[in-house]
Amino acid sequence: MSHVIVVGSGIVGLAVAARLAARGDEVTVLEKEDGLALHQTGRNSGVIHSGLYYAPGSLKATMATAGARSMVAYARAKGVAVDVCGKLVVATTPAEVPQLEKLAGRAEANGVSARRLTPAEAREHEPHVRAVAALRVDSTGIVDYPGVCRALAADVEAAGGRILFGEEVLAARTVADAPGTPGRVEVRTSRADREADALVVCAGLHADRVARACGLDPEARIVPFRGEYFELTPEAGEQVRGLIYPVPDPRFPFLGVHLTRGIEGHVHAGPNAVLALAREGYTWTDVSPRDLADSLAWPGLWRLAARNLVPGAAEVGRSLSKHAFARSLSRLVPGISAGDLVPAPAGVRAQALRRDGGLVDDFLVQSEGRQVHVLNAPSPAATASLEIARHIVEQLDAAVPAARAA
Numbered sequence: 001m002s003h004v005i006v007v008g009s010g011i012v013g014l015a016v017a018a019r020l021a022a023r024g025d026e027v028t029v030l031e032k033e034d035g036l037a038l039h040q041t042g043r044n045s046g047v048i049h050s051g052l053y054y055a056p057g058s059l060k061a062t063m064a065t066a067g068a069r070s071m072v073a074y075a076r077a078k079g080v081a082v083d084v085c086g087k088l089v090v091a092t093t094p095a096e097v098p099q100l101e102k103l104a105g106r107a108e109a110n111g112v113s114a115r116r117l118t119p120a121e122a123r124e125h126e127p128h129v130r131a132v133a134a135l136r137v138d139s140t141g142i143v144d145y146p147g148v149c150r151a152l153a154a155d156v157e158a159a160g161g162r163i164l165f166g167e168e169v170l171a172a173r174t175v176a177d178a179p180g181t182p183g184r185v186e187v188r189t190s191r192a193d194r195e196a197d198a199l200v201v202c203a204g205l206h207a208d209r210v211a212r213a214c215g216l217d218p219e220a221r222i223v224p225f226r227g228e229y230f231e232l233t234p235e236a237g238e239q240v241r242g243l244i245y246p247v248p249d250p251r252f253p254f255l256g257v258h259l260t261r262g263i264e265g266h267v268h269a270g271p272n273a274v275l276a277l278a279r280e281g282y283t284w285t286d287v288s289p290r291d292l293a294d295s296l297a298w299p300g301l302w303r304l305a306a307r308n309l310v311p312g313a314a315e316v317g318r319s320l321s322k323h324a325f326a327r328s329l330s331r332l333v334p335g336i337s338a339g340d341l342v343p344a345p346a347g348v349r350a351q352a353l354r355r356d357g358g359l360v361d362d363f364l365v366q367s368e369g370r371q372v373h374v375l376n377a378p379s380p381a382a383t384a385s386l387e388i389a390r391h392i393v394e395q396l397d398a399a400v401p402a403a404r405a406a
């Protein structure tokens, strides 16, 4: 049995902790906040993605398709609210049809069943939608991710693991194996000095900083992109039965504002994507001089901005104007107007960005010594979290064979 410290009680950290605890490892989860899932995991769209969008063969593609199944099975087994309701991706102009066709091809390559629908067939699913063509994906679902986290935390504790809140990990170092003495990891936190056989860091928006404080030198930096949401008023919400997505703009990394009937029954609209002025910057007035200086000093951000001036400006416009936000939604469902939108809490995406301005597209997990760090786990990492956990534990066993055998 090994003692493993896991940093972060988002869905990835908890999935890793539950997997380790289930096989008999001693697990301590350290979380700087006072509760579970308070950042990305508790502030997302709540969608179980099918694996439709991702490059064939990538970790995202394989782990989202497998993860969609394992997440649904886990939620059902634990009594967490989940519904495999399917979704519609709609082309609203003839110009979007070739991109919709590409998406259909990608679905096929990823083994995701996606049916092409005529406008009339699309309206059988969503009577108020505007579409010149559509794709129907039956395996997409919605789930209560914080509920999944509570179930994972209960699994950790039932297997003897501990979750300690209000304890921020500040630094760590691996002490190498010596003859007769297995190595270890020394961890310094805001509360104590700790030791373990291994360390797994799932720190989301702080992944790169924690990695540097633990002696790694990650090539990419986390740049925080806020995603803002509105909720539709109950009357306007009647125009939406399930999940309606636009055809994603291939030049832009995010999926575009969409309409999602959440597991609690309300219809959410969003998220857009604007640079957050703090890593945990949920509104324009949340500003961290340190975080902002870090983002602005990273050459990758300027290169990304230069390549995305027009869509980037449109996103800021949508953030500042409810009317602009409503216009984007009315392309999908023509009846929606600004008066139908009620502000809802935002989320911030942790997106790793390389120096050359390229987004790290795939999930990225790096091992060094007795440490494993998750350096990029944006969407669909909540969907894929149980599969990411399997992958991390394999990496941990490869990195720390002695500890596993101990």
Ligand SMILES: Cc1cc2nc3c(=O)[nH]c(=O)nc-3n(C[C@H](O)[C@H](O)[C@H](O)COP(=O)(O)OP(=O)(O)OC[C@H]3O[C@@H](n4cnc5c(N)ncnc54)[C@H](O)[C@@H]3O)c2cc1C
Binding pocket: 007, 008, 009, 010, 011, 012, 013, 030, 031, 032, 033, 036, 037, 038, 039, 040, 041, 042, 043, 044, 045, 046, 047, 048, 049, 167, 168, 169, 170, 202, 203, 204, 205, 206, 210, 226, 227, 271, 346, 347, 348, 349, 350, 374, 377, 378, 379, 380, 381, 382, 383, 384
């Ligand atoms: C707007 C938005 C919409 C999204 N929609 C979806 C979706 O519909 N479906 C989907 O699959 N994915 C979606 N995602 C992505 C998904 O939410 C994330 O990929 C996933 O939640 C990542 O989980 P995590 O555990 O890595 O990070 P987090 O949930 O951010 O957890 C990281 C945790 O680490 C803690 N931490 C950080 N630093 C330290 C430290 N030094 N010491 C101790 N603790 C620390 C933080 O407090 C936090 O609790 C969305 C994301 C956003 C932002």
